[in-house]
Amino acid sequence: MPINTPLLDFYRTMRRIRSFEEHVADLYVRGGTAGSMLHLSIGEEAAAAGVSAAMKPEDRFTTHHRGHGIFLARGAAPDRMMAEIAGKEVGYCRGKGGSMHIADMALGHLGANAIVGGGIPHVVGAGLSAKRLGTGAVAVAFFGDGAMQQGLLYESMNMAALWELPVVFVCVNNQYGMATRIDHATKVTAFDQRARAFGLAAAMVDGEDVEAVHAAASEIVDGARAGQPGYLAVTCYRFFGHGRMDKSPYRSPEEEAAGRKRDPIAFARARLIERGLSEAAALDAIDTAARAEMAATVDFATAATAPALASMFRDVFAVGEPEPESVRTRIARVLARS
């Protein structure tokens, strides 16, 4: 009988994330997704599971373009995620956003972003509103190591620190921004130093060990809730290419093999068994259940209907505002008159 420990929950979350990513990748390759870009978070599951578990339900967050895992860990319904990525009406954003623009206000997800660094300042604003409205919520920005070189991050860190906002910056450092390894993008990779320079509490943690991520994140998130904003860099490895079709020719097979050994799921599994908290068969059952769950999301997304063409004019402005007149309608109107 597996014993209910946080680690087992983390394991389940991480397995569900990986299984989701495997299924969405497969759907993408078969041409079943809407967007031409698909970024998998395989290898980064501990960042998603560990930080999410340190957050409360009312907390807000934004993610970068590699955000499926974070959103799942925050409680997303994988079928609606899969449907969004497939560009379907029942998806989280009615098929208008896709993988890189998924959001759900009900779960505090203020949005994934296709502009590197674009979502970071929004958490400063969410921290400001939490403080002013007294909600007690923390706002967490998730972003990649690539965003560490965007100026906007430093404006955001400075304001969060200056105003003592309940804000946390989480860098998922998977070592690469596209084909560029971090040491080709910056001279100093000890990113926590930068955060400290602004007056943030800061830590770096090994992204293979989900318990360590959770412990570090808890300290930073709790601190932010008490008025000391913080920064956490989770060091991991991007197991596959930048996008699904990228075969990473710019890094050696040896490096990849070593990087993929730093697998947070295998690590948690070994630890669960070693501590006698679970056994292989029970963990296999979790894996099987995750696969079945995610396979069903693919069926759901595939069967779902595409948005009606006219829906493209919806949501440019608030409900009740007039929709833009279509080009075709305008031309017919003008030519009928002249």
Added chain:
Amino acid sequence: MVEITYRDALRDALRDAMAADDRVVVIGEEVGAYGGAYGVTKGLIEEFGPERLIDTPISEPGIVGTAVGAAMTGLRPVAELMYVDFLGLVMDQLANQAAKIRYMFGGQIGVPMVLRTQGGTGRSAGAQHSQSLEAWVMHTPGLRLAMPATAEDAYHLLRQALTLSDPVVFIEHKALYARKETADLTRAPAPWGKAIVRRPGRDATIVTYSRMVHVALEAANRLAALGHDVEVIDLRTLAPLDIETVIASVNRTGRAVALSEGPLTAGVAAELAARISEECFDYLEDPVIRIAGEDIPIPVSPELEAGSVPSVELVVETLTRMLSR
């Protein structure tokens, strides 16, 4: 004559310009070892080395600002923005700095840089990676703007841009990179700033640029089968704008359609329609019609995306309406 893609023509232009002029450097994300997100600079680092193909961090305002400073002090930088959408990040360096330096400083110095980027729909890349933002550039005095439709123009316009004394924004179309054509790159090019009549016709004029040139040509072919003879003008550069070629055509045909992929309102087609209406008023049989992108962000769903920009069908339908009355 060679069979060449738009992508390869761009690379040839960069290679030839770099070979001819030591001052030319390329600076941007993944332009070196990786060869560019769309493969345009592939192989150039082997020829010219990392000192001239400069890979950068993800720091767009820094990239463009660096190019501005380098251009003012003796280099001829080609800065690359992976997506035109990132103009949102660099607009200060482009519009408040590069575009104004010559004028503000009383003509002491120019900013001879090229900002290469790509835009447009066709890859289901979503609202932040599919826009057509040329109107932002065209609306900024001090900037030049080229938007090639063909491989031959991609080559020549980029070479010409690299001889100019002022900042040039060079916007490629993501759906054209793989397009192949038979081109003669040794033939003397059309002068910078001149439009080209891609298809002569008597009944109406379509004025357009970039990918929409091909939409217009396909529409003109279908219209020919219906008995309508439509002229297609490819502007090639939007700044300068060769309005003379447009006026001559519209005064002959008496009907004009301004076609652009960018959003309708206050867009390039709006400027074209205004110019044509002013200049050709006495010759026009119909109002100048704008066919442009819908006034909406670009949705990721491929069906909605395709429906949000002008199609061959819409162009045919519009001209049929105009010409069957």
